[in-house]
Amino acid sequence: MKVTETRLPGCLIIEPKVFGDARGFFMEQWNAARYAEHGIVMDAVQANLSRSAHGVLRGLHYQLPNPQGKLVSVLEGEVYDVAVDIRRDSPTFGQWTAAVLSAENRRQFWIPPGFAHGFVVTSDFALFHYFCSTLYDGPADKGIAWNDPDLAIDWPVKTPSLSAKDQVAPRLKDVDPQHLPAFAA
Numbered sequence: 001m002k003v004t005e006t007r008l009p010g011c012l013i014i015e016p017k018v019f020g021d022a023r024g025f026f027m028e029q030w031n032a033a034r035y036a037e038h039g040i041v042m043d044a045v046q047a048n049l050s051r052s053a054h055g056v057l058r059g060l061h062y063q064l065p066n067p068q069g070k071l072v073s074v075l076e077g078e079v080y081d082v083a084v085d086i087r088r089d090s091p092t093f094g095q096w097t098a099a100v101l102s103a104e105n106r107r108q109f110w111i112p113p114g115f116a117h118g119f120v121v122t123s124d125f126a127l128f129h130y131f132c133s134t135l136y137d138g139p140a141d142k143g144i145a146w147n148d149p150d151l152a153i154d155w156p157v158k159t160p161s162l163s164a165k166d167q168v169a170p171r172l173k174d175v176d177p178q179h180l181p182a183f184a185a
């Protein structure tokens with residue numbers, strides 16, 4: 001597999017090795033030993049699947065306490081996937097990085113614990129899959145506004161469809177730093 005660093009240390013783009021043959025193809029989506037060689041260490045304790053139509057934006061989400069690392073990929077369609085460093089005291093606090101993930105490119109994106117995450121669907125539909133390093137905890141689920149002007153994320157869809165929760169998410173500057181993940185988490 002090929003692992004490429006992004007402009008945010010810790011956020012990695014993974015191109016798994018794909019074994020094609022007359023039947024189709026085979027690829028590993030997770031292998032604890034192999035991914036650990038590239039610094040991706042987690043207990044993959046939960047796996048999630050969501051389906052969304054074109055223009056749906058889910059995010060920017062994070063969990064505190066018990067931040068989740070996420071290994072994300074797209075099984076059908078295409079998304080523009082974004083990670084934002086919201087770890088207080090991080091040298092890259094407030095910066096974002098993005099990856100185009102699709103069924104065609106079969107890329108994975110590793111978003112370490114402590115980053116906010118979101119994506120927008122750029123195909124007709126997208127089937128989005130991710131492993132998580134900690135279990136979902138509803139009351140700990142938190143968000144940052146997808147269009148926070150301080151983040152200035154260059155979303156490819158300018159008027160996305162949002163959940164009611166995501167429509168009222170605060171700007172990063174309005175969140176008490178004590179309610180943000182710690183850099184060393």
Ligand SMILES: Cc1cn([C@H]2C[C@H](O)[C@@H](COP(=O)(O)OP(=O)(O)O[C@H]3O[C@@H](C)C(=O)[C@@H](O)[C@H]3O)O2)c(=O)[nH]c1=O
Binds near residue numbers: 117118141
């Ligand atoms: C995320 C999640 C949601 N749910 C429930 C809560 C709610 O009733 C319903 C839909 O939840 P949400 O609206 O939060 O789903 P969604 O907007 O898809 O949330 C996800 O967005 C992406 C960007 C992420 O990074 C994920 O970690 C997660 O936050 O599913 C679970 O039961 N387990 C889970 O792990």
